[in-house]
Amino acid sequence: MAASRKLYGGSSMSLLLQNDTRLPSSSHQVLDSLWLHTSDPSSFQGSKSMVDFENGRGSNNIRDRSFFQQGLMEKEENNNNSNNMCDDDYDPSCFHQTGNGNSKKRRLTSEQVQFLERSFEVENKLEPERKVQLAKELGLQPRQVAIWFQNRRARFKTKQLEKEYGALKASFDKLKGDYESLLQQNHKLKQEVNSLKNKLIPRDKNDGNYSSDEKSSPHNVDIMNLNDEKKEEEPIMMELMISNSTSNENGSKMPLTHPIMLTCKQEDANSAKSDVLDDSDSPHCTYGNHHHHHHRHLSSFMEEEPAESDEFSQDEDDNLSENLLTLPCLPKVEDNDACYHEQNENTCGFGFPVEDQTFCFWPY
């Protein structure tokens, strides 16, 4: 190919520009009439449509030629008549080779561009037959037509990419907005938890004769670090510890077969994705003395890149918000949620006063 390309390359290309690529200025009406055949793009079937052009050709009669060729011929005639010594537009000998090349680029006329554009709309690839036909009609070299199509395809591709970028950016902005609203929602919920905790702790102290070491109290409800400034930045950081024995409202001990510990911590961003996708080996959320895993951490979702957000189903999203909103009371028990079942079976007698629903860990 390189060899054949070189035919066109460099100054050789200039030598090929024997014909003026510009159209006669009075060609608008002729263009319009020409397009009467093919004004409907759907009727312009690439090289097939060239049949229309063919119909008007095949003879040497200048009136049978396209206006492009007419204009070209007229100009050539003018050149001959005026006996120009050297016209850069028409005489290849005028493309002298000096310095860094001598070829002057000639822009196509608007008519030529319009013609090519409409042809491009029909078919953006150029088969040889069509290329030659277009070149004839436009008074261009076939190579020029090919180059125009090539550049036009490149522009088209660039525009397509810009479109796709715009769509992706819009999608990203939307996800970002959702993310920020979730952050706000999370912040509000944390504040709510804090206020509930503040209500709960003084009440707890007043209820029993517990020492200052609240972890040793029968209920042993310990909410840790909720006010920690460092944790404030984390969407979810809550540890709830319930001792393995507690008492009912009569004061009798209600033994728990398993120590209950619910721990939900923010995970680092790197593990978040795999946690969501792989539900089998994350120890961040445990229930009972079995390590069942719940990875519905808001932080995991929030720290995902927007492009990956579609990995989560709507159901997963619903679970996320449900768990976030109702985690303390665990109102939802899913059949496949083993740890919830275990809670149901073993922790019905936590011993929390039924009326004390302020911070209820009851499954129901």
Next chain:
DNA sequence: TTGTGTTTTATTGCCTCC
């Protein structure tokens, strides 16, 4: 008029297909 940024035309080299 001139400097500067953008668009258009054209070249080059590489790649794939037949």
Next chain:
DNA sequence: GGAGGCAATAAAACACAA
């Protein structure tokens, strides 16, 4: 190996502000 496509790039043509 020839033909054609594409990406990268050069360079002329053009638009426009200062």
